[in-house]
Amino acid sequence: MTESKNALATQCIHAGQEPEPITGAVMPPVFFSSTYIQESPGKHKGYEYSRTHNPTRTALQDSLAALEGAKHGFAFSSGCGAMSTLLMCLSQGDHVVAGDDLYGGTRRLMAQVFSRFGIETTFVDLSDVSNLEPALQKNTKFVWVETPTNPMLKLSDIKGLAKITHAHGAALVVDNTFATPYLQRPIELGADLVVHSTTKYLGGHSDVIGGAVVTNNDQWAEQLAYLTNAVGAVPGPMDCFLVLRGIKTLAARMEAHCLNARKIVDFLVEHSKVEKVIFPGLKEHPQYELCKQQMAHPGGMISFVIKGGLEAAKRFNESTQLFRCAESLGGVESLIGLPAVMTHASVPLKVRENLGIVDGLIRLSIGIEDPIDLLKDLGQAFER
């Protein structure tokens, strides 16, 4: 028998999702119980209280860990809840080096919230590995990147960063939300911890908010288990079920997102009203070669700069019909947004300007509709 070509597609459907032992239910049941009977005080079946453990959450955590090739998975109530809990593994006086282009809420968490507790973050462009060493301090505990980044789609060399991070005795955290384990497996490349907003491609249908952290490292897992319970940013069982259901079709959806994105990129690069297209699968992209090595496909996200600045960009966002103007990404439906005004409004203007998050920058999350309809929609919006 030949080897399977797409083992991950199978894992998406089966990993962590064993039939329920009592009834044989093929889908993991949604266990709404907040508490579990104890035969005698302290004697139970592994579940005592749903903040600590819940069987539907266990199924999701096992699935997420398997997909990322990790031993341990932890699910949270949102991507921000996952990141907050992970940052709480640090202590006052610890330091983080983070990529300079991050989801606005991630930067806000580090720069505005954790800084108040004495955890400082230095933001540097980690698409260039040589920028890491000078930013490291004696007290650096985490090196934290998104790759691809939100919204500039910069890539970081995970292997290269892991080497330097580990030589320094720190841990590499990779936010794999944009790529998903279907396109990129950071743990195999040396990352210690992988973060997700499961709200996005993993959930896949824009109907749930969730987050996750996975790791192969037993010590980090122990801390995360402790903090999951101590902090309590846990998802409800129905949310876990929705993410699990989304994961089942991840492979099929990602293939469609990627195919559609490629067609839309080809259209945009030719369009006279487009100043610049940012997509890691374009030869002009600074990390085009890295993309080919590190990712199975460049993904389903595209950023582009429209000619005419803020007014043109706003009008374009108002003019699309299939592309809904909304925050978020990674759902089956195509979304359009203006990072400077929406997802990255909390990033200081100077920082935005330095990063290239200009007023005319438009971010597209390419859905799985018929690509012809998506192209027609963009075409008519340009006409307007």
Ligand code: P1T
């Ligand atoms: O929204 P939440 O589930 O809390 O996840 C936060 C988050 C973390 N990491 C990345 C890379 C993200 O893009 C996000 C959330 N991003 C959006 C809502 C957005 O529209 O970009």
